[in-house]
Amino acid sequence: MTDAIHRTDALVIGAGPVGLFTVFQCGMLRIKCHVVDVLDNIGGQCAALYPEKPIFDIPAHPSVLAGDLIDKLSQQVEPFAPVYHLGQQVIGLTRTEDGRWRAETSKGTVIEAAVVMIAAGAGAFGPNRPPLKGLEAYEGTSVFYYVTRREEYRGKKVVIAGGGDSAVDWAISLSEVAASVQVVHRRAKFRCAPESAARLQELADAGKIELVVPYQLSALHGDNGVLTGGVLTGVEVADLDGGTRVLDADVLLPFFGLATDLGPIAGWGLAMERSTITIDPTTGATNVPGIFAMGDVCHYPHKLKLILTGFAEAAQAAHACYSLVFPGEVLHFQHSTSAGVPA
Template identity: 35%
Template sequence: MIEDIYDITIIGAGPSGLFAGFYAGMRNNKVQILDSLEVAGGQLTALYPEKTIHDVPGYFAVKAETLVADLVKQTSQFGVPIRLSEKVVDISQTADPEVYQIKTTKTTYLSRSVVIATGNGAFTPKALKTDEPSDFDSSKLRYSVTDKTYFAGKDVAVAGGGDSAIDTALMLADVARSVSLIHRRDAFRAHESSVDRLMASNVQVLTPVTIRQISDHQGGLRLTLSDARQLEVDQMVVQYGFLSNNQDIRAWSVKLEMTRHHFVVDSHYQTSSENIYAIGDTAKYEGKLGLIVEGFKEGPHAINQIMEKRHQGRLKHAHSTSLF
């Protein structure tokens, strides 16, 4: 069903999309946010809800899930709809050159402008691989930790050799009975300080080993490692990283200039198509940093550009202190 025409449609309810949605709502635009996931927050919710972020302005330190909850609250105060479980599958031109049609997995919308805040695209965790075929209770295997209390008092194996694996092992070491970190190399692909904290912790570090096979064992799992050691655990967490997929985006009818994974934008974050902007991790320009604050800056900038253009330059940016 085609609804009314939106001024702005934001694709992606990660931090960049949520803050852009708040800003657009505060400036009285008819705006909506669409996200393919069933929860808002993008990477913060899907990949590291329990981690503490230290470099968001105004927060001394904030848990990722708390930041998302605050962003959702901030955005919702202007009644901006955040439509979840709704993936954008196409954007196309309409007969009116000033209006785009946005097709999702649920319906079709019309919008005068679009802000793409899709991060690295739809992401899925890299799957666990064992050297030999394994058959075991998959409910004992997780790819993210959404609630660390679930692991309280349990024996846990974490697999992986990057920052996420080390951070997860250290985080679980606070609550679990035991944590073993399994990595196929001796060296970790992680910040030196994280590796130092790991080595000083009570996490059992098992390197260089691969996981030969996994089987069920007394309500938990038995891991047979490549050095023939056996490890019995209640739960396993795999942190091999994520595969991002922007193939679907490349199939959109509007053809936007992209580098391998990102949209090329100008100094106002506009893509190669008029009135389609890209912000946050998905936007590429020289000097771009993959930080939350970058998206927080780019969103309001893009929204102001959209509004200035629509009002032929008569409507400049406003201070929030003057708007209420």
């Protein structure tokens, strides 16, 4: 454990887009924040999984790349000088004698705060890996679970496995730069937005994408060198009758979703609903006084898991926690156009 104890107004858990906007909303109310995230960089899934993926439902942005959105949010919070504690997880949360929260991280960092703001998304995440023999040897060289830079796949023979939004969206996108794109799915129907499914079929009809259905992954072919990392040459797939074929491939992208885990948060006595935290949607307050939640990690009736919904929840929670951070002070609401950015 480190000797120093960091004291602040609010501890924000999660440095994704909603966590960053929580810092901004708190900053506008002169609430100082420390931010903890298990990843080594800010941005959450937007930065780690799909920085070059366009987002279409951010107000005033007809289209914005996920990575660019994080850059803008980072610039927006700069005036408030948040302190980031990255690459670590809050593993313990207790009350101090004076009623503040004391958090300890996996690296021994200790933070005391008046309130805790949980913007942890779906929690810590990792890919659901397909059960293929020797898969580990190819990971990081020929098998990838996320696309961070589309240009890295230019001229490559790409096999994508999966039938959800990520598989379809990246098949459409990579068809513009890859030498070939083949999509393996166990059935002909894809679980994605109707517009995306229609576009995928258009590209398949035009010969720019091959739909390998109904098939599933069976084996990997190539040089699975231990020292240099595996070099993929082909992906073997099997149909429902046991028939197989081998697809020429430089790269395999298995998109079978993410395995998520709230970790220690689940043991803090918070009311839960299917691995999400139940809140009052008008305040972001949980059942534990002084702990608030916003973004995909929280739940209430008719909750929409959208970034813009999380932004609104962050604003509600920042205003709701003001009286806990500044007891006895009255908050007079002001629009940013009149209040400006506090110095």
